[in-house]
Amino acid sequence: MEDQIKNSFNLLSEKLLGWFNAFVNNLPNLFIAIIVLVIFYYLSNYAAKLVKRLISKRIHQDSLVNIISKITTILVLAAGLFLALGVLNLSRTLETLIGAAGVSGLVIGLALQGTLSNTFAGIVLSFRKSIELGHWVETNGFSGEVIEISLKNFVVKEADNNMVMIPNKSILENPVKNYSLTSKMRVSFNCGVGYESDLEFVEKLTKETIAKAFPNIENTEQVEFYYQEFGSSSIDFLCRFWIEGDKAIYKLRAINTAIIEIKKAFDKNAINIPFPIRTLQFDNDLSLNNDVKPSE
Structure with a gap:
């Protein structure tokens, strides 16, 4: 019994010692990976602010500007994470993360197909020069002024002051008549x-x-x-x-x-604008007295 405990303790000590040696050997790579993550963290913030400043001149929807800047931040941080894992020689972990991200993205995409379609359609519409806020458009049987282009809906204010919310996907798939493109x-x-x-x-x-x-x-x-x-x-x-x-x-x-x-x-000028007239004409004389006796 004592021998088994001693052997187990020796195995545990060897394992811990091996991990410690591996940690010491990879310590320079760990510092480099941490530096890479820190650099990409600040780089992501700078990139998000830069993208936000650039697209805010073209897009007047705060929701779209924020989502695009957040997507930029996530992409830059993901690039930094993959680079840091590569520095640590964790190629298998990197491949696992990529595979898991692909499967998760497929599942989420199938579950939120309609929502994602409207989201990407809203982003596309926001970059279209042919449709902007304040334009008077006619689409999907509705006509009015474009009030908002959100991540989900295309909001039109009709002449009777009613708001119509149309899914962004429908705007891309159907014709749009824009009265504001010409003077x-x-x-x-x-x-x-x-x-x-x-x-x-x-x-x-x-x-x-x-x-x-x-x-x-x-x-x-x-x-x-x-x-x-x-x-x-x-x-x-x-x-x-x-x-x-x-x-x-x-x-x-x-x-x-x-x-x-x-x-x-x-x-x-005595010009007549006539309205529809119906003339009834009776060419035959109708007798009020019926001399014909009904048959018995």
């Missing part, structure tokens, strides 16, 4: 005049009225006028012109102004 927009409206009207005079009067109503229209040549069809009660025409504006509300205001001015001009 001009085309306005078009339809109208009709009576069949008794002088069509050439109607065209001339409409162009002159639109040109006077909008200061940006220099002459009547900039107003498009096209008769379209012989309607059921009127001859219908289409009028189109350009206005200065980058929001849909400007288009609504322009249509409102055009309709008011056209109505005034037509009334002043």
